[in-house]
């Protein structure tokens with residue numbers, strides 16, 4: 001089946017989204033044109049607006065349309081505590097717990113020398129500027145517990161220590177409500193290593 005030139009371009013354009021192949025792209029394009037042109041219009045409008053206006057907070061690099069985000073601007077947050085995460089979605093996850101009082105620094109992913117992603121690419125320059133302001137007393141490393149996330153955490157830990165700032169890593173272990181026999185060996189081993197005094 002051959003589509004008109006504009007339809008072809010639209011289907012192709014949907015494929016910029018992660019995980020969207022030719023079939024899903026077709027389905028999305030047809031859905032909007034056949035069933036929800038109004039929704040498509042809204043999507044197009046908001047995409048244009050967001051791409052023009054959404055930038056990064058100059059302190060933590062969360063995506064937002066103001067120079068400084070609402071978290072960094074909140075006077076009630078503990079400015080001595082800085083949590084390092086690998087992406088904006090991780091800030092949202094921690095915020096949802098409602099239990100973290102400090103501020104954040106969002107990296108552009110993790111270190112990956114093989115893919116040419118070194119300290120500069122993930123934003124370490126800006127991080128060093130951030131911890132050099134003397135307000136940060138503790139850095140909490142909340143990068144993923146993957147090999148790359150751990151390597152990134154080690155790298156940053158060294159850096160933070162060289163500035164004489166306390167550095168901590170979020171604990172990994174047995175999930176709440178988890179039964180030991182269903183937990184993978186790696187997680188259980190780490191939980192045993194990181195045991196705490198009760």
Ligand SMILES: [Zn+2]
Pocket residue numbers: 057058059060061062068069070071072073
């Ligand atoms: Zn911010």
